[in-house]
Amino acid sequence: MNAFDTLKQVIEGRRTTKPAQMNGQKISDEDVKEILALADWAPTHARTEPWRFFVLTGDNLQKFCEHHADLYWANTSPETRTETKRDALLNMGSKASHLVISLMRRTPEAKIITEEEYAAVAAATQNILLGATAKGIASFWSTGGMTHHPAMKLYLELKDEDLLMGLLYLGYSDEQKEGMRKIPLDDKIIWV
Template identity: 25%
Template sequence: MPDALALLKTRRSVKPDQLSGPPPTADEIDTMLTIAARVPDHGRLVPWRFILFEGDHREEAGAAIASAYAAKYPDATGDQLYFETQRLARAPLVIGVVCSAQPGQKIPEWEQQLSGAAVAMNLLHAATALGYAASWLTEWYAYDRQVMRAYGLEDHERFIGFVHVGRHDGTPEDRPRPALADIVTRFEA
């Protein structure tokens, strides 16, 4: 297992179409989800959950995306609809992270949403620690109510994003990172 600081310093997102199989095993998925769920959760509300898209079910789930796309764009071509059908088939495993924030609680909804975002980030770190590459995406269908209903989301739920997990040959190219001097200030009274 890589050194924790080295892993945190070098984690990179990899585009879903650059990920290949084999997918994580059931035990590895359980490990990733267990690690993902170890986040601050004020009030112990567990305001998030997971949906796994695996195997042939990825394309079946993609049919819901294509259907929503066709409803938005009635003139969509067959190629465009096929592309939409493949959205969740680009990586061997896709994990939908769902925000189930509970309004009216002592803990503000915003904090509950942030807890869900921490879940997605932990999921990326867990995948990397297990030797996989991953990418957290929120493409148009993450915000589409028709797609949300097709995947069983309740009216108060929404997607935090989809984490695509697979194997990647080589070292992913890094992007420029901000200089600390540009993003850090120190409060002085």
């Protein structure tokens, strides 16, 4: 198989696997380090390399889920919060092996617009998801819960110009998912 076919297979094989569908099997820290090394090769304007990652596993992953659920409960109005949502956040990491918190760290002296820095971190995050797929690891890029709430930014001690991109749950799953797209590719491309 040539390099394009291998890359195509990995990209087309990437699936979102929710943490509840993971089986609790642990990933080696070495595999996670190799996956994170792929993130470091994302495109970056002016070489600002704005991606940063917190990696949590074991008790620290569970503590984060507890804090996430507490943040949700404390920062959501009693009229809209639900115990079901709180419990879901509390248990997000129960079957995941690792949680990678992906964030954008701005370089104030660089004159790169936020959208370009955001795109660079999104590309780095996609590299993580593709690396996980290539290693047979299931992944879920979550932007739900309190991910984009100021309380989470404060909890993680992020700077004002930093941006939390998402929570990447990594683990193994016994389920195989089929891929699909709703809009035909030809409807998304205009040849000029």
